[in-house]
Amino acid sequence: MKIDPFRRELIKNGLVTIADNMVVRVIRTARSTLVKNGMDFTSSICDADGDMVAQGLALPSQLGATMPALRGCLDYFGDDLEPGDILVNNDPYSGGSHLPDVFMFAPVFAKGERVAILGLVLHHTDMGGRMAGGNASDSNEIYEEGIRIPPSKIQVRGEPNSTVLRFIEHNVRVADKVLGDMKAQMAALNGSAQEMRKLIADYDVREFKAYMKDIVDYTERLARASIAALPDGEVEFTEWNDDDGVGNGPIKIHVKLKVEGDEITADFTGTSPEMGGALHPNYWFTVSITYAALRTVLPADMPNNAGFYRPIKVIAPEGSWVNPRFPAAVGARGQGGYRLRSLVLGVLSELIPGRMPACTGGSEFGIVFAGTEADRKPFLHLEYHNITGHGGGPDRDGQDAGPYCLDNNANMPVEVIEAENPLMVEEYGFIQDTGGAGKFRGSLGIARQYRLLADEALVNLRSDRHLHQPWGLCGGKGGAVARSLKITNGRVEELPSKFIKRFKKDDVFRAEMPGSGGYGDPFERDPRAVLEDVRQEKISIEHARAAYGVVIGPGALEIDVKATQEARMRK
């Protein structure tokens, strides 16, 4: 069959529109703020065999997650699929990701033939288990983390499967929210399946299937052409996680990246073995993050589909920290995923020097305050503040509080926290002198300080980077490390990066999140840029002198040219 490039573009456009509409349907009807504020969902359209053809707005960490989860379902059900069925799967050991990510799939039929499968994954608020929200760093087995839903049919020929739904309902904490979100997820799939049937009806079924295959092939060509434009070579990089969540560490994460013609291999051999805890990414999460980080050096308009994955090979030895074995816990693998991001971006900086920025700052901060208010009403506050800004780049400073392109989580408004919880936020702002020094400075670290207003609460912190700072590049310094402080009546106690602790009324918790890495020799930084940072109180006069060799003052905020020259000579 001859492929008409206009027709292909129109079908591609139509598929992306349907995938986007699926997301809009979910946002409109879902109940939890996680879905609405965290944008924690991904929609996709696969062909009849499970190859992804189009994706709607996707969370970067879910980029490669759809196909393995669908494969898990197809392996179990084979051809036992009928119009109106919806499959469900959240099992990390059946192709899933972590338990809160519940995948659902709806096969679409035309003229009795399976033409496509729609997929929608949503992060749900709770899946049961020993810790609300399923984010505990210190679980050791998947059994501690909640209900595993093996590949099942949650809707059979258009009818919801009440057995599966009731099992879920009886095993999760906030059942109304979770079931509400699941129904929204099913409704979105049903609505989009109808839209999909309408699109297919405009074409001959065989022709439509051929175009779906061709869209994937076309993307593969595009991906290969873009990879071929990268320099060939073999480069390595190492990153560190402070610990594994239960006290073992540090964890070494290593990658060797090989670019050979139009193919890329990312080999994680040399990474520490899995130990305990729930921070390690399972294989498909490792793959997704690798895809996402590689996308930053490929064209922005590359379609997300199976064709993009084909020229990329990911090797993660079984039993290593980036591919733990059953029944390892993986609930808090989100944190490990951030270390993988900085690892792959780091190895790219070796491959294409002079193009990548230094490491993004942040401690992958996630906190839970759980307790009861004076009127015995329970409260649960959960928020993430994963990153803090941009690393210094080859031609400019890292932007303070610059948004991360591999994450789209918003921070939580202070006023919303205070309106809904017995908490007072006492500070949210930059910390002076914490950006990695460099010719181009890394962004500043950020402090967030809470006071507990209720009598008592359990505080669960998930964070990292207390020991290993975000790295600098080409002579640039790393960003300041993170600190966790508990302040009781003026007495300051330093806490580890991960803990579960009981706090009392008026106890204060202060998180100091790291700054980003700097780029280039700080002594080559334009003294006027250093002076400007001092004027803006982003760095102190002392730091200007110590880190940059720029002498300012005394008295007026002016550069002492002579003293600066001397200081920079003495380096």
Add this chain to the structure above:
Amino acid sequence: MTAYRLGVDIGGTFTDIVILAPDGTIFSKKVLSTPEDYSRAIESGVVALLAETGIDAGELTEFAHGTTVATNAVIERRGGKVALVTTRGFRDVLELGRFRSPRLYDLRFRKPDPLVERRLRFEVEERTSGKGEVLVPVDLDALDRLAERLVEEGVHAVAVCFINSYVNPENELAAMRRLQARLNDIPVSASAQLLPQIQEYERTTTTVVNAYIRPVVERYVSALVKRMRKIGVKVPLTIMQSSGGVLPADLAASNPVYIIESGPAAGVVGAQRLGALQGYDDVMVFDMGGTTAKASLIEDGQFIINPEAEVGAGETVRHRLLQGGGFPIQVPTIDIVEVGAGGGSIAAVDAAGGFRVGPRSAGAVPGPVCYAQGGDQPTVTDANLILGYLNPASMVGGDLVLDYGKAEAALADLGARIGQSTTDTAYGIHLIANANMMRALSSVSTERGRDPSRFTLVAIGGNGGVHAGGLAESLGIRRILVPPAAGLFSALGLLFADVEHYLVSAYYRPLADTTPDRFNAAVEPLAQEAHRLLRSEGFTDAAQREIEVQANMKYVGQTSTLPIACKAFPADAAQMAALAEAFGESHNQHYGYRSDGEPLQFVALRIIGRGRSTVARMPKRVARAQEWIVARGERKAYFGPNADWLTATVVPRRDLAKGAMDGPLIVDEYDTSIVVRPGWHAKLDDWNSVVVERT
């Protein structure tokens, strides 16, 4: 004296000037904008148009204006030097933002830098709790010292935004008054006065944007007024707001955040009024220009108002689900969805043989290949010319002759790279451009659960009439309306709008604790102020003053609020119950469910005061003074592989007065064409719009 009315709309490249005579005659002029001082092009354009028409400046009775000056001041960062005063511990709220990225995977993306540098953001000792108790009163002595510093710094404006001032603005207002007393004529604004809404970043940004653009807009308005006086135009100036009402220029200048989306709003208002006049309550507005296409929905005669917009994003790749490219401003804004598809959108083939149209645009300079002004990449306009949709003899006001040969060669070249004929390539470009624009149209309709087929498509903008037919077929729409002067319709729409004032105040209390008396006592001062403003603008008869009361409400514990209209004011117990019911209904509509057992909370009160003119804002019929006379005749036009090339009749608009004509038909106009596809027919209605309907 004849009552001529003047409307001026500034666009990216051109400034459109229209004069509307009482009999509905439209005189118009398109001039190049003068970005260094937009009022200059307005002055010379108006002078020229008055000279051409022989109308005396003294005969103008109204001057309405849509302007991009406010938006551009943010994008080009030409605003004033602003200081921000905030609560201890929160100096960086403005710069921290929300960490949202509108461009995933793009390591180069940076959000716009904050409009107030860190050294001009000052913390003061004060604190109000999340429940509204004042924990620490504001330190007034410290404010006195701060005032001296601000004078030394030479700031142009001061914004005050304290944590939790949306619950209780006491500290914030005290600080504002103290600073104002010390700073004399440097304007000081408090966030709770502008918008008492939860979420410190959004409230701070809105207040800061307002303070930042105020000096620019004030300067612009006074320069414009001065220039117009000089040429004898003495009628008061009104400016279009993002919400679709006009405001006296001095008020707009002191609250310029309300006029950010001034230009696009006017087209929607025009379409809404036109729909109402002709009995079409459900209208989809499709506005296609050179670089973008916009869509908006009017349902039951009402357009949809968003509580928030973003400003200063510049040329980012827009995705309807991604935010963070600019500064969020929380002011009522007509819901308009924009996509990067216009006449200037460039067609290209990528490294893997994929075919793309836009979002890159050739703009007005160098423009499409057929403009022969140096453009060498084929665009949507080039494709439309080759397909026979545009008149090759002339376009762009007849000033520019289109170069058919150049366009054909460029398209043949592009087609050869993918093994396609010139015709197929041109039609492919046309279809892909349509598919891009469909996204805008479906995101205002199907995405909201509306069936587009029951809407009338009002096509405006330079390219609206060329593409509307194909879009209508895809959407199942059965009627298209192309008003006269479609290419200048925004300027015309300015003249149909009413005066509108938005007044707000914080009102944070549970519905259960609110008696009708207390509610009315809180609304009353706002209502009085609205009446006073309207009276001062000449709406002296009570019947001319329409006061709408809205309460922003939410379920206790929820973040976002919904505006609920209070239908009867003063409110009684029944009305309070009606508010709860209306909230449930609105919540169901927005989010798909309602929770009737849950307690409700007021957050803010809002008054919209509208001044209704005693004379009709719209003439009974409009027509261009010199309707472009094209040579009547025939032209070959391509309508896809099934219909193939057909011979289309070509007529000027006025020929349709004699009766309906069947497609294939092309109505050639002064600055655009209307393509009537086979299976459709066109006629004129009594307002002189071309009505294209399914046969």
